[in-house]
Amino acid sequence: MDKKEQIILAAVELASENGLGSVSMSQIAGKLGMRKPSLYNHFESKDAIIQAMYEYLREGSKKKLSLEDTDYGEFVKDKTAEQALSISVGNYISMNSQKEITDFYRLIYSQRAVDAAAARIMKDETQRMILATKQLFYALQVHGKLDIRDIDTAAESFALTVHSITDLMLDCKNCGEEPPEGMLERYIRWFCREVGGAENNEE
Numbered sequence: 001m002d003k004k005e006q007i008i009l010a011a012v013e014l015a016s017e018n019g020l021g022s023v024s025m026s027q028i029a030g031k032l033g034m035r036k037p038s039l040y041n042h043f044e045s046k047d048a049i050i051q052a053m054y055e056y057l058r059e060g061s062k063k064k065l066s067l068e069d070t071d072y073g074e075f076v077k078d079k080t081a082e083q084a085l086s087i088s089v090g091n092y093i094s095m096n097s098q099k100e101i102t103d104f105y106r107l108i109y110s111q112r113a114v115d116a117a118a119a120r121i122m123k124d125e126t127q128r129m130i131l132a133t134k135q136l137f138y139a140l141q142v143h144g145k146l147d148i149r150d151i152d153t154a155a156e157s158f159a160l161t162v163h164s165i166t167d168l169m170l171d172c173k174n175c176g177e178e179p180p181e182g183m184l185e186r187y188i189r190w191f192c193r194e195v196g197g198a199e200n201n202e203e
Contacts, residue, residue: 004042006032008056011049012104020050020107021115047117053104054121061098067091072139081145082192088136089162089188092129096166126163133159148195158191 001009010031014023025046029036043049061067076084096102111118134155140146148154165187169179 004052005056007039007042007049008052012053012057012100015053015107016103020111020118050117051121054108054124057101057104058095058125061095061101064098065091065094067095072136073142076136076139076143076145079145080192081140081196082189084136084140084145085158085188085192086185088132089184092132092162093166126160129163130156130159146192146195154195161187 007028010028011023014027014031018027023046025039026036028049029039043052079087096105108118108121112122113119134152137146137148137151137155137158141148141151146154162184165184169184172179
């Protein structure tokens with residue numbers, strides 16, 4: 001394990017104990033038995049460490065689930081639009097349901113209104129989701145499985161709706177309530193009926 005990874009893991013542990021907002025460069029250095037100035041040889045600021053935490057945990061979640069970069073053209077070939085969207089959304093939820101990344105997002109959510117670094121991470125994650133959705137939609141359109149005049153806007157609308165539904169599901173879980181049953185599946189099915197291509201319209 002290199003020094004950068006040690007710093008990231010120390011920051012994760014401190015944040016989980018005390019909250020992200022209370023973690024300082026001095027605390028991280030003390031936990032590792034380092035002098036504070038030595039941290040700056042690896043990270044220029046606390047915000048840079050927080051960003052590295054996000055990338056490290058996100059990539060770790062992807063590796064655990066074997067979610068490598070997808071060739072969307074190949075991925076959609078033998079699937080209906082509903083199957084492709086359901087699998088993709090399921091993979092995204094699974095990635096963000098890993099304990100380490102879930103714990104990190106709890107810290108980020110509590111700080112996003114007052115901390116620019118936390119807000120930037122949530123913004124980056126949402127934009128990544130939107131970009132991946134656009135790539136998937138273009139592949140589905142090329143293969144005749146969607147019929148949409150404005151793919152970019154449709155992908156943005158789909159991604160942000162899924163984002164809101166998954167947030168609702170997480171909020172229900174965190175307050176001890178059952179999430180709405182089948183809401184996400186119903187939305188995906190409805191969406192595909194509304195904008196399906198020739199293959200969908202034949203069903």
